[in-house]
Amino acid sequence: MKDSLLKAFFVYAYSFVVVFMFNSLLMVLLMKLGLAPSTGTILSYIITPVALFFAYKISVKKFLGMPVDEKRIPKAWLFQFIPFFIISLILFWLLGGLIKQPSLVVFIFLNLELLVIYITFKLSVEKVLKPER
Structure with a gap:
């Protein structure tokens, strides 16, 4: 389960980068x-959550290594995405207030975001998707 959880997480995390x-490419093109x-x-406010939902769905269905109830996927994604989004806003606000060098803020923020994505992803799988025994 541990290896398949990491595989599913990496697919989901890399989807953040792609999205x-x-x-960014869309923004430049439109400008x-x-x-x-x-x-x-x-x-981007429309594309991001939709793309991340489908990336979550694909990552847990194909790479998790356990049977997943399709009806639980939206709830699990919300369980992952809402805390991630709230923590991201607070984290960026805190780092922006504490560190005055913008490039350092972004560097630290992106690294901490990876940790936040992992924790929220793992919790969503364990609390919502894991089959009950």
Whole structure:
């Protein structure tokens, strides 16, 4: 279970990178087309949760190494995503207040985010998806 949990986590974590890279590319493309940056922002607010939900679904169904109840996946994803989102906002606000060098803030933030994603992913699998015995 431990190896398959790590495999599923890595698929999900790398999907964050892909989604944020896609959103950045989309933002640049829309600005080159002369559209307002807010258009890209609104699209990224739609694309990010949808893409991350499907990435979560794929990672737990294909890589978790245990049978997963399809009906529990949305609840498990919300159990992972909502705490992750709230902790991310608080963490960025705290780091921004404590450290005055923006590049260092981003570096520390991204590394701590990986830890937060892992903890929330693991908890969502253990608390919501793990079959009851």
